[in-house]
Amino acid sequence: MNDPSTPTRIGLVAATAAGRRHAHTVAAAWPHARLVEGESVADALRTAWTRCDAVVAFLATGAVVRILAPLLGDKRTDPAVVVVDEAARHAVALLGGHAGGGNDLAERVGALLDARPVVTTATDAVGLPGLDTLGWPVQGAVAAVSRAILDGEPVRLITDADWPLPALPPNVHPETTAADEVADAGYRLLVTDRLVPLDGRTAVLRPPSLVAGVGASRGVPAAEVAELLHRVLAEAGLSPASLRCLASADVKADEAGILSTADALGVPLVTWPATDLAAVDVPHPSEVVRAAVGTPSVAEAAALLGPAGRTDDAALLVPKTASAMATVAVARHAPRGRLAVVGLGPGAADLRTPRAVAELRRAAVVVGLDQYLDQVRDLLRPGTRVLSSGLGAEEARARAAVAEATAGRAVALVGSGDAGVYAMASPALEYADERIDVVGVPGVTAALAAGALLGAPLGHDHAYLSLSDLHTPWEVIERRVTAAAQGDFVTIFYNPRSRARDWQLGKALGILAAHRPPDTPAGVVRNASRPGERVHLATLATLDPAVVDMYSVVVVGSSDTRLVAGRMVTPRGYRWRS
Numbered sequence: 172m173n174d175p176s177t178p179t180r181i182g183l184v185a186a187t188a189a190g191r192r193h194a195h196t197v198a199a200a201w202p203h204a205r206l207v208e209g210e211s212v213a214d215a216l217r218t219a220w221t222r223c224d225a226v227v228a229f230l231a232t233g234a235v236v237r238i239l240a241p242l243l244g245d246k247r248t249d250p251a252v253v254v255v256d257e258a259a260r261h262a263v264a265l266l267g268g269h270a271g272g273g274n275d276l277a278e279r280v281g282a283l284l285d286a287r288p289v290v291t292t293a294t295d296a297v298g299l300p301g302l303d304t305l306g307w308p309v310q311g312a313v314a315a316v317s318r319a320i321l322d323g324e325p326v327r328l329i330t331d332a333d334w335p336l337p338a339l340p341p342n343v344h345p346e347t348t349a350a351d352e353v354a355d356a357g358y359r360l361l362v363t364d365r366l367v368p369l370d371g372r373t374a375v376l377r378p379p380s381l382v383a384g385v386g387a388s389r390g391v392p393a394a395e396v397a398e399l400l401h402r403v404l405a406e407a408g409l410s411p412a413s414l415r416c417l418a419s420a421d422v423k424a425d426e427a428g429i430l431s432t433a434d435a436l437g438v439p440l441v442t443w444p445a446t447d448l449a450a451v452d453v454p455h456p457s458e459v460v461r462a463a464v465g466t467p468s469v470a471e472a473a474a475l476l477g478p479a480g481r482t483d484d485a486a487l488l489v490p491k492t493a494s495a496m497a498t499v500a501v502a503r504h505a506p507r508g509r510l511a512v513v514g515l516g517p518g519a520a521d522l523r524t525p526r527a528v529a530e531l532r533r534a535a536v537v538v539g540l541d542q543y544l545d546q547v548r549d550l551l552r553p554g555t556r557v558l559s560s561g562l563g564a565e566e567a568r569a570r571a572a573v574a575e576a577t578a579g580r581a582v583a584l585v586g587s588g589d590a591g592v593y594a595m596a597s598p599a600l601e602y603a604d605e606r607i608d609v610v611g612v613p614g615v616t617a618a619l620a621a622g623a624l625l626g627a628p629l630g631h632d633h634a635y636l637s638l639s640d641l642h643t644p645w646e647v648i649e650r651r652v653t654a655a656a657q658g659d660f661v662t663i664f665y666n667p668r669s670r671a672r673d674w675q676l677g678k679a680l681g682i683l684a685a686h687r688p689p690d691t692p693a694g695v696v697r698n699a700s701r702p703g704e705r706v707h708l709a710t711l712a713t714l715d716p717a718v719v720d721m722y723s724v725v726v727v728g729s730s731d732t733r734l735v736a737g738r739m740v741t742p743r744g745y746r747w748r749s
Contacts, residue, residue, distance in 0.1 A: 182219025384474030514614020626738025
């Protein structure tokens with residue numbers, strides 16, 4: 172239960188009028204949350220426990236513990252439980268903090284009720300990643316190894332490939348070797364798709380490295396596909412928990428037996444056209460298969476193509492193995508580095524998105540401008556490597572981030588505002604190739620922050636323009652400003668003026684003045700959402716470039732923009748207004 176925006180069943184239990192008011196607030200915000208009734212509060216809580224995926228109890232913690240204690244089973248399957256006090260001051264993640272999503276639910280309930288979330292899981296309390304929060308299955312002595320990490324005891328991190336893991340503390344010592352060749356010595360965290368002996372000091376993270384290619388006759392039973400797949404994996408010493416997906420031909424996209432097997436494993440089914448499968452070099456092509464589906468291989472070719480359609484990072488571990496109606500082959504795909512390009516927003520912490528924070532905590536390496544990194548150092552996990560540089564080193568930062576990701580690491584490249592708007596996304600993606608996975612994290616732009624402070628100047632068509640001629644010739648900038656003026660766009664100027672570039676803004680305002688009235692509203696916002704924030708309203712005729720610097724955004728209205736109660740407003744043009 173990780174996101175109340177998804178249709179998860181959340182049971183709400185309350186005993187008092189105040190508790191019911193809080194419960195109704197939650198129910199009104201989340202359609203999938205409902206108040207659970209019973210002959211008594213205890214009955215209602217037991218009903219919510221058995222019928223819902225998560226429970227929010229507006230009760231005393233002690234009462235909830237006493238009622239639910241006899242019902243506790245397995246943290247992997249028990250519902251998450253959050254307890255909220257009578258005054259809605261605290262939202263306590265009582266059960267299922269990691270596995271059940273209770274910590275996340277407490278955060279969200281707290282945000283909804285203006286209550287303080289109380290999270291007591293040890294890894295969260297000290298800012299370390301919980302082994303069961305990394306997005307991969309984890310097996311073995313999870314609690315013992317987690318405790319060793321928390322206590323600062325030496326833990327060997329043994330991987331058979333360079334997987335993009337988040338930052339881990341310095342007492343976790345990385346090694347790269349075959350996991351099944353390591354003798355037991357102390358605490359170990361293995362990252363492998365192989366079946367390995369487990370003991371009381373070993374936890375195993377299962378990376379998504381395996382792809383099972385599946386071919387089948389029409390109407391194949393799901394039980395036959397599942398039995399063959401599990402047998403093949405077991406005989407090869409491979410864990411089904413490391414399956415990234417099942418893969419097949421397009422003609423099998425609706426094959427119920429394959430789909431049911433994928434659903435049971437919790438992985439997607441990826442299918443490919445016969446022409447793509449036919450282009451893959453396989454050890455065991457079949458003309459019989461070619462005659463039936465248009466490609467000499469389904470299982471082997473699909474396993475090698477995997478989810479991304481690339482075979483250069485794949486190795487066939489298990490050649491095709493057949494049963495009466497199904498065929499399975501298994502390939503291992505090499506790790507791919509991960510580059511998150513993160514927009515931090517305009518500066519204020521409360522304008523930074525939760526996804527940006529999550530990506531910063533997911534990364535082992537964070538790259539960025541020194542002044543931006545200073546804003547988020549408190550969010551980074553212990554052990555995070557920080558690569559900072561000063562103004563003017565954009566290309567070097569982009570190359571460094573891509574190089575780290577290409578080496579198989581989890582990297583966050585940060586920038587202010589939105590990383591795709593005059594920021595680091597485009598220089599980084601010029602160098603990033605198909606060897607890495609790229610995640611874009613949008614942020615609140617400086618223009619949006621400035622627009623909110625000015626009123627509603629961006630209510631209709633608008634154009635963003637940078638006046639910096641460091642990388643773009645002024646002739647090109649001038650032509651674009653002229654086009655925006657002729658099109659009567661609201662115009663937002665980034666990089667409007669600096670000590671070395673003090674004439675461009677005046678020139679740009681003159682171009683706009685030739686196409687719209689002198690009393691057109693204009694605004695300057697300096698340090699939007701940061702200390703020293705300043706808002707200056709003027710007109711196109713009276714705007715003084717001297718009040719503008721590189722920390723400013725300039726917004727010039729269109730011919731329809733007007734001042735209403737001291738705010739810039741560009742009408743949307745709705746017909747009902749007339």
